[in-house]
Amino acid sequence: MSLPLDVAGETLWLLPDGAVWWPAARTLFAADLHLGKGAAFRAQGQPVPAGSSARTLARLEGLVTRHGAERLIVLGDFWHGADGLTAALLDDVAAFARRVPTVLVLGNHDRRIHPPALPLQTVSGVLSLGPLAAAHEPPPHGAPGFTLAGHLHPAVSLRGRAGDRLRRPCFVRHPHALVLPAFGGLTGALTLRPRDLMGAHVAVLGDDSVHWLPR
Template sequence: MTQNIIIQNQNFALHPLGGIFWEEKSMLLISDVHLGKVAHFRKFGAAVPRKAIHKNYILLDKIVADFNPFQICFLGDLFHSSLNKEWELFENWVAKTPAEIVLISGNHDIISPHKFDQLGIPILQELILNDFLLTHHPEEREGLFNFCGHIHPAIKLKGFGRQNLRLSCFFKSKKQLIFPAFGEFTGTYTLKPKKGDEVFAIVEDEVVKI
């Protein structure tokens, strides 16, 4: 179940897979997919099942089908590392996905821009739309609301006794919203909300405001 929020008079739907749909732009925003990470681990001997390689593409298909966006904007770290066998899977996914795709470059995006150009995918350092600044790393800029990734935010919840639960989340402050990592096997970083912050945790198939 999605969570609908309004930021600067624009409507956004937070999806439990970790993406956000910008209704007025018909744009799906996704961060930190880290495609190729499983293949990268397997190359260096990690015992990760081969079928795990396909999991991200299944999740991408699901979120795209839920919104049918005109455009998909990846907020950096689309691929985890250098070119590997998973690039062919990505080529196939792009070919069957009708939406336009744009990539905001992240620190892990080291694959040659020429490869993306062949697929019709522009690579940008940032993108400004209306009063929104789309980046990979969190940034603060006067007059703009920042959508970003990189951090892989999570929230730690304490229950009765010594029970602790850590959940991936959308982490919103006054002028910024940090996306959770979309990809599998990405890890998280626990953030502590301050007064005025809003946290939208991903709990199974729901986005829940904490």
């Protein structure tokens, strides 16, 4: 089950996969794929299994197909590091971008290493989308407008009555911005503390649903 979110006169849908669907613009948003992270670790001698980047791209394309999206906007950190830019991955991304019109808002991992020959559009800084904006880093508190962003890989720690804990990725909705969870399979997450949230509203990813937490 997805969650509707009304902002700036538009309705967005928070998807259990960690992406956002904007029906009025036929646009899908995802953040922090970190493609090639496994290959980068393997290049450093770490025994990380292969296939994570291919699975991430397949999940994204599945969402695009399911929603009939006409555009994918990636909110930065499409890539992880230079060591992960293998020929096979670049071929896979080129084929993906020819099937799925893709805009990349360059993140801190992308800015020095993004291969310019790939058939996708890149934007530095903030991408204006009429009533909304897309960026990699969340804007400062009190910034005008409403921005979709990534970068933080947010997660929260949930505690059960028996004292057990479960950490789950989440969306963080501030008055001026929505921070998306990391979409990539090997990204890791930053566990947010109550003081990090500053009154924000948190939507936690379940297996097949998204749930608002009590404030």
